[in-house]
Amino acid sequence: MNRKNVLSLLLSAVVVLSMSLPLAAQEEAVTIKMVYWPGPESEAMEQVVEYWNTNMAPETGVEVEMVLFSRDVFWERQDTILAAQSPEIDLVYTASYIVGKQSPSLENLEDYLEGIAEDSVFIGSAQDSLKVEGSVYALPLDIGLHFMYYRMDLIDELLSNAEWQARYTEIAEEHLGEAREPKPIEEWDWTDYKAASLFFTQSYNPDSPTEYGTVIQAKNLIYNVMLWNDVLWSMGGSWFDEEGNFDFTTDTFADAAMLYGDLIAMGASPAGSTTYEYPEANQAFLTGKAAFFIQWSAAFNELNSAETSPFAGMVGISRMPGPEPSTHVHCLGVGLSKYSENKEAAVEWLTFLATQEAMEMYAANGGVPPVMDVLMGMADQRPEFPLIAEHADLYGYVETTVAETVPILEVLAKRLSAVWAGEVDIAEAQGQTQEEVAALFE
Amino acid sequence: MIADFIERKIKYILILPLVLLVLGLALFPSVYGYYLSVNDVNLSNFQVKTFNGLENFLATLGDTDFRRALGFSALFAVCTTVPEVVLGLGIALWFNRRALPGKGALISLMLLPIMVSPALLGIMFRLMLNEFVGVLAYYLKVVGLPGAELLSPQYVFWTLVAIDVVQWTPFTFLILYSALQTVSKELYEAASVDGANPIQLFRYITVPTIAPFIAITAFLRVIDSFKVFDMIYVLTGGGPGTITTSISIYIYRMAFNTGDLGRASAASILLLLPAVGAARLRAAAHRAKGRGVTMGKDRLRRFVDAAVWYLVALLILLVFAFPLVNTFFTSLKSNLDIIATPPTWAFTPVTTHYENVLYAAGYDFAAFFRNSAFVALGASTLVVLACLPAAYSIVRFRTGGQQLFAFIISLRLLPPVIFTVPMFILFQALGMLDSVRGLALVNTLFNTPLALLLFVGFIQDLPKEIEEAAMIDGASTWGVMRYVVLPLLLPGIAVVMVMTFLWSWNEFLFSLVLTFNQATTVTVGASLFVTAWGVRWGDIAAAITLSLIPTLVFTFFVQRYLVSGLTLGAIKS
Structure with missing residues (x-):
């Protein structure tokens, strides 16, 4: 490379640098910035934002800009902004499991939105899931819970085919020590779940149409712990003892943990389960490798749509197995940053968001607002919507909204994923969990 | 008068830009890190800090997870560096055997894996390793190897090692291939006349001559593998349990998930001590002479040799470029073809994913490209302006001694994650958040160690006699630099610019944390296709493919200067 070329390269770089300076200096004064993560929630909200900016912004003088942060390290990125008390962001994205952690940096919305605590359009339990110490810190805009998804063709066959039923009983007796008979999925307890998982696994039943009975998401990830919490809660357990203190040393906790551990060890869930999360589990189901699994309510469309699924129209939804069927419920929403310099403008937008009109628009574009009338009124377009409302009502629980919720989930993800991978004994993991969670509150 | 003053203070003037850069950008985060390490401070209540002395250090040292993460990172560094250096050297020897048409293009294609951010490559491996729809998992299973597991x-440990080796062997290849250009042909000929066989030639001539290059390559790879973060985080999240938790993941989780900034800072400082020590042990500078060796006697043998050379080179290329080739194919498949089992190679190409990336998804990808270009070009330029004079001052005037050099090199040894919060605070105070200028400066800072390392090596290899002759003729130090050193270092400048360009183009963490939407880069933009409810495989593959084009074109045109630049020692002879 001769001197001329290198100097030209340097010169070009300097020119590009100087040309970009005016761009970097641009600033928009009346726009409020609202953080979202990319996905169906942001796509639905984008339409509501567009409606506002077209129809309401001229009147109110408030424009809304959605700022999308990548899904990976999403919360951490917001945490950094809040920790630095940055006014760059006006509206913070939040969720039931993290609102407690964020609350020192959020405004109490009851001081800004009249009647939001007592008389809002949102389902009461949804609004409660974004309360910290009794105060509302965010609007619940999207509700998420878990369903047991299953292949209706396979479960129907199991309930009607005598040969299958005999084999089912035989497998249950041989491997679980209990001669179970197949039951409708809505009547399952966790032993039925286990028996059916083995029955639909080819290494136990070579005639099984699926290679595995179920697919478990066991990666070291907090969202996987939320799914597993359903097992714990449905077995009658929780994170707490009777006095409300954290207790991870109970027998129920061990049983729930070992349900996952056993199924993975027995090969009833794919070998790679210890690194699975949402998409891998969906792929197992969509490729016909698994007969049923626990998954987020948001998956229904992908699992049942003719565009993405070979099993469209054949996907059933059930509650969790008993004895006390339960599903984790959380809401995603937006809260007002304490450090915003545009609070008044932001409140105008929040007031609009808290109306049925805005939530209908949001639902029509793919969102799942926790508004009863909207969920029940869209059954034709979104068959899972009424079930979301029903399951939230009948089986829903929120673990806790204390500030330490995410760190607790992190500890559980770390310790339980080791148990599920067969790396650590459950008793040891329980002791470590108890100790580490206690340390979080010291 | 002024000229005299400049001449007297020239060694300080030359090093001043670098010192200002480091003080301006690294001093506050470093000092703030020390401050946090002796305080009880939580991310969610950041303004409240309670002094707690050495408690964070003691707690960290007593934490089994910390020690395990340290052990994992050390083992990972060794297990990846050894094969990367050995394979890189082997491939370099193979490529060095022949000078055939198309070799330059093959070298450019060999570099494909280092043109992609590890975070994005990790995402694509997540697809390839998937038990049900993954190409790798499927074919390994077909040949009877563990595919699903x-x-x-x-x-999992060896899988992660293999991925790191696939991504970074091209880097070691590049440096070692250029090193081989410097081995004297005459030496080989003399040894051959004395009856040395090829193994002896390698053992007694090649290895000793390129030993400094091997040392530098191994040094760089050990420290980069030691602080591995993105690829493992994307693939395993550090699990199952903590078995793949690297020290960077440990610090990251402590800072952001547990929220204990005091402990996270203490863990980082505990790493700093061996890091500075390691920096001081940096290998000797490049010393090499001469040109490479070519061979061949009759036409038939030459033809067979050439054919075998191309075949092996293409096979090597296939292994290392496969993840990117597969990414390209994925970008052209429909969603149903992407999840087809067995993997399909005969499919009707679709442009949907490219349309999504460029128009439909609502992202301004053209702006992402502009931002990346500005950041990468800006950092490449600034790094040369700051490090070249500083390196000259360090080598010729011994300015700052080993301490300054070691401190700057140690910046590369620390996991960047520890700088994120203080850097955010600093940028907020400076009004540089979400600005491409700010990102360019950060990338300049973090590329300074590599640039300084290379420039110091280059300048050490420059024949001092030419500079002395110029001075005898009355040239000032500035004049010597401008009219003697600069022209000789032009290929070296090209090398540093290209390396910095690639690293800055692919930088992920700070581009993520310090931007909102105005300064989003291509790498961060591509990650927007990882949504809350799964990965849009086709879209992200298209985004990665598009992001490769500028770096591939850039590298293709300058790869020959890369090689000549890295072997400046040749001019000594």
Whole structure:
């Protein structure tokens, strides 16, 4: 490379640098910035934002800009902004499991939105899931819970085919020590779940149409712990003892943990389960490798749509197995940053968001607002919507909204994923969990 | 008068830009890190800090997870560096055997894996290793190897090692290939006349001559593998349990998930001590002469040799470029073809994913490209302006001694994650958040160690006699630099610019944390296709493919200067 070329390269770089300076200096004064993560929630909200900016912004003088942060390290990125008390962001994205952690940096919305605590359009339990110490810190805009998804063709066959039923009983007796008979999925307890998982696994039943009975998401990830919490809660357990203190040393906790551990060890869930999360589990189901699994309510469309699924129209939804069927419920929403310099403008937008009109628009574009009338009124377009409302009502629980919720989930993800991978004994993991969670509150 | 003053203070003037850069950008985060390490401070209540002395250090040292993460990172660094250096050297020897048409293009294609951010490559490996729809998992299973279990506890460590080796062997290849250009042909000929066989030639001539290059390559790879973060985080999240938790993941989780900034800072400082020590042990500078060796006697043998050379080179290329080739094919498949089992190679190409990336998804990808170009070009330029004079001052005037050099090199040894919060605070105070200028400066800072390392090596290899002759003729130090050193270092400048360009183009963490939407880069933009409810495989593959084009074109045109630049020692002879 001769001197001329290198100097030209340097010169070009300097020119590009100087040309970009005016761009970097641009600033928009009346726009409020609202953080979202990319996905169906942001796509639905984008339409509501567009409606506002077209129809309401001229009147109110408030424009809304959605700022999308990548899904990976999403919360951490917001945490950094809040920790630095940055006014760059006006509206913070939040969720039931993290609102407690964020609350020192959020405004109490009851001081800004009249009647939001007592008389809002949102389902009461949804609004409660974004309360910290009794105060509302965010609007619940999207509700998420878990369903047991299953292949209706396979479960129907199991309930009607005598040969299958005999084999089912035989497998249950041989491997679980209990001669179970197949039951409708809505009547399952966790032993039925286990028996059916083995029955639909080819290494136990070579005639099984699926290679595995179920697919478990066991990666070291907090969202996987939320799914597993359903097992714990449905077995009658929780994170707490009777006095409300954290207790991870109970027998129920061990049983729930070992349900996952056993199924993975027995090969009833794919070998790679210890690194699975949402998409891998969906792929197992969509490729016909698994007969049923626990998954987020948001998956229904992908699992049942003719565009993405070979099993469209054949996907059933059930509650969790008993004895006390339960599903984790959380809401995603937006809260007002304490450090915003545009609070008044932001409140105008929040007031609009808290109306049925805005939530209908949001639902029509793919969102799942926790508004009863909207969920029940869209059954034709979104068959899972009424079930979301029903399951939230009948089986829903929120673990806790204390500030330490995410760190607790992190500890559980770390310790339980080791148990599920067969790396650590459950008793040891329980002791470590108890100790580490206690340390979080010291 | 002024000229005299400049001449007297020239060694300080030359090093001043670098010192200002480091003080301006690294001093506050470093000092703030020390401050946090002796305080009880939580991310969610950041303004409240309670002094707690050495408690964070003691707690960290007593934490089994910390020690395990340290052990994992050390083992990972060794297990990846050894094969990367050995394979890189082997491939370099193979490529060095022949000078055939198309070799330059093959070298450019060999570099494909280092043109992609590890975070994005990790995402694509997540697809390739998937038991049901993954190409790699499927074909390994077909040949009777563990395919589905690659990420299971039994194999996960070696799977991660293999991915790192695939991504970074091209880097070691590049440096070692250029080193081989400097081995004297005469030496080989003399040894051959004395009856030395090829193994002896390698053992007694090649290895000793390129030893400094091997040392530098191994040094760089050990420290980069030691602080591995993105690829493992994307694939395993550090699990199952903590078996793949690297020290960077440990610090990251402590800072952001547990929220204990005091402990996270203490862990980082504990790493700093061996890091500075390691920096001081940096290998000797490049010393090499001469040109490479070519061979061949009759036409038939030459033809067979050439054919075998191309075949092996293409096979090597296939292995290392496969993840990117597969990414390209994925970008052209429909969603149903992407999840087809067995993997399909005969499919009707679709442009949907490219349309999504460029128009439909609502992202301004053209702006992402502009931002990346500005950041990468800006950092490449600034790094040369700051490090070249500083390196000259360090080598010729011994300015700052080993301490300054070691401190700057140690910046590369620390996991960047520890700088994120203080850097955010600093940028907020400076009004540089979400600005491409700010990102360019950060990338300049973090590329300074590599640039300084290379420039110091280059300048050490420059024949001092030419500079002395110029001075005898009355040239000032500035004049010597401008009219003697600069022209000789032009290929070296090209090398540093290209390396910095690639690293800055692919930088992920700070581009993520310090931007909102105005300064989003291509790498961060591509990650927007990882949504809350799954990965849009086709879209992200298209985004990665598009992001490769500028770096591939850039590298293709300058790869020959890369090689000549890295072997400046040749001019000594």
